[in-house]
Amino acid sequence: MTRTTRLLVLLFAVLLLGGVGTGAVLYAADRADRKDQEQVGGPPVRPGAVVLAAGRGQLLFRNLAWGPHRDEIVTVPAGEPGGARTSSGLKCLRFHAAAGTGICLQAVHGTLDDTYRAVVLDDRLHELRSFPAAGIPSRARVSPSGRLAAWTVFVSGDSYAGGAFSTRTAIVDTRDWRIESNLEEFTFLLDGRPQRASDLNVWGVTFADDRGFYATVATGGTTHLVRGDLAARTLTSLHQNVECPSLSPDGTRVAYKKRVPGASPDAPWRLYVLDLATMAETATAEQRSVDDQALWADGSTLVYSLPGEYGADLWAVPADGSGAPATLAVSAVAPAYLR
16 A cells, blocks of 8 residues: 555544534533433423413413423413423513413612513403512402402512512503502501501412402511502411411401411411301411412312422312312412413
8 A cells, every 4th residue: 555545544533533523512512412302301392372361271381391382371281280391482580360361570680780660461461561670579369350460579579488578569450541559558457447567568469359358468577468448558377377378269267377476487387277257277288388379279279389300280179178289380489260
């Protein structure tokens, strides 16, 4: 073999090995890119049309599984909560919907800092109106008729566990867009007498109808369940040690988180149900600390979130104290039922 031939063979071998190496790198990169596009931590998700229409038997929530649809609002059949998810493409930090109206609390990412807004949605998840939100999203609810929407944000602090936080709660009427931007301006009635307090906080609205609602008021180190009246602009105390109330479909009971003696300061709550006629309390079978505004799936079952591998999972437990908690949907938070 001549010297020229040997050089040609060597050049061919170098080119061949280089091609193989490049191919391997490209193959690995393609595999990694495909991996980034996969849903990790939950059932499969496919994009599609999501409609806030009654009678469709839907459960909607914020998808927390890693992948291209993380933080988007997805829907599953109400009877198959662990099934494949259809994604709306809409990203929300907190979400709720009823009767064709949705409320979506969003982050607006800026060059220096994030800001937040509350977006009212129509039945096709199109934006109708948006409002600046004063802080980090915490709670959101729509009234049964779809006419009113409420939201709570943290304006300082980011947890209900300690005492060093401040909230802001607003309610908007979607018919004329009249807004009550701060429920702390309502008159707080304790034992029938107006109370003035500089440390008043209001959060966790749950609607009875298009005038009345329930919420939590905190002042002087005590939390109160209050009945709110939009027309009278009053908050009337009904019961103590109630946080994040959720009114049952028949309007007779409130599910809530209650601070219990001996619990960790970082995980102080247990899930309870209050009979509004008798003020009798019933502890649910959930023994873990629930830092959420529970949702009534129906007249007998509560749905709530607990920390999970990818952020949070949805759990369900009977409201009457019987049974045991059960996982409803993994990698999910902020549920809304449309039946």
